[in-house]
Amino acid sequence: MLKNVMDRLPLNDGYTIPGIGFGTSGIPDRDAEELIFMAIMRGYRLIDTASWYKNEEGVGRGIKKAINAGISREDIFVVSKVWKDEMGYHETAEAFERSYERLGLDYIDLYLIHWPSSKERENLETWRALEELKDSGRVRSIGVSNFNRGELNEILKESRVKPSVNQLPVNPENSNADLDDFCYSNNIVVMGYSPLGAGKVNKDKKLATIGNKYYKSPAQIALKWSIDRDVVPIPKTSHAERMVENLELFDFELTEEDMELLNSIDQQNDSSRKRKDDNQGRRHGSRRS
Numbered sequence: 001m002l003k004n005v006m007d008r009l010p011l012n013d014g015y016t017i018p019g020i021g022f023g024t025s026g027i028p029d030r031d032a033e034e035l036i037f038m039a040i041m042r043g044y045r046l047i048d049t050a051s052w053y054k055n056e057e058g059v060g061r062g063i064k065k066a067i068n069a070g071i072s073r074e075d076i077f078v079v080s081k082v083w084k085d086e087m088g089y090h091e092t093a094e095a096f097e098r099s100y101e102r103l104g105l106d107y108i109d110l111y112l113i114h115w116p117s118s119k120e121r122e123n124l125e126t127w128r129a130l131e132e133l134k135d136s137g138r139v140r141s142i143g144v145s146n147f148n149r150g151e152l153n154e155i156l157k158e159s160r161v162k163p164s165v166n167q168l169p170v171n172p173e174n175s176n177a178d179l180d181d182f183c184y185s186n187n188i189v190v191m192g193y194s195p196l197g198a199g200k201v202n203k204d205k206k207l208a209t210i211g212n213k214y215y216k217s218p219a220q221i222a223l224k225w226s227i228d229r230d231v232v233p234i235p236k237t238s239h240a241e242r243m244v245e246n247l248e249l250f251d252f253e254l255t256e257e258d259m260e261l262l263n264s265i266d267q268q269n270d271s272s273r274k275r276k277d278d279n280q281g282r283r284h285g286s287r288r289s
């Protein structure tokens, strides 16, 4: 389990990933440089972007500004993604060149397939391009996003390199617990997108009740819950004070009862109810340690 904001989780290819990150979807390119710089200077070390977000240039400038201000490139973990209309072996190789150029960095830490394709073999062809990018060293780790069990199995069975990460929506109201379990058992780290339910968690009464005990906001409780499940949350905010709030997670601990209550919020999901029993093992001695 993460003990502080600089802790990292191991990936299945020997690299490590920060335990919490900063999302950039919806941040316009013109604002990205300043917001990303601010986020890194406030302690974020993972920045999540995508060609689809149309802000890679601004994100790259923000990262370079932080490096110029003294943060080591090695400490910053940069994620980008190939979009739906860039899928296929050659198309992906070209899409990567465009993202690489826009970001303007020496390497990208993690490159993801943003969404699975429904076309036969297109995920595999795209994956082959990602494997070669990893071989080239311009991408350190490769992974997927929004892949279900079947789509992951196809890659696991037919490819040379396993995905290191599956980026999925994960928050107490949408735990994706079954898929998270599958990823965990295959040594694939889950990055949790929309960890605040795109802002909705702040209205959740159970989160507010637990938060009151620790003088924490519902958003902080949701993020702590993710971290305690070894999911890497990537909250997005355009506000400096929320950037700080969303990192103030390491001066309190959720109890087993808190986790049981939080795991029960997603009533749609059988596995999340089952998690009540499994939870202790996951919280005490991180499952990845």
Ligand SMILES: NC(=O)c1ccc[n+]([C@@H]2O[C@H](COP(=O)([O-])OP(=O)(O)OC[C@H]3O[C@@H](n4cnc5c(N)ncnc54)[C@H](OP(=O)(O)O)[C@@H]3O)[C@@H](O)[C@H]2O)c1
Binding pocket: 022, 023, 024, 025, 026, 048, 049, 114, 145, 146, 167, 168, 192, 193, 194, 195, 196, 197, 198, 199, 200, 202, 217, 219, 220, 234, 235, 236, 237, 238, 239, 242, 245, 246
């Ligand atoms: N792979 C994918 O398909 C995929 C899909 C969606 C998202 N993502 C990634 O995941 C990141 C995060 O997901 P998201 O942007 O959908 O949602 P989110 O991080 O769950 O929520 C962001 C929303 O919550 C608000 N917020 C942030 N901190 C808050 C706080 N402490 N208290 C109250 N409200 C707060 C933000 O408003 P303000 O900005 O006004 O503070 C924003 O409206 C994205 O930025 C993107 O990088 C990936």
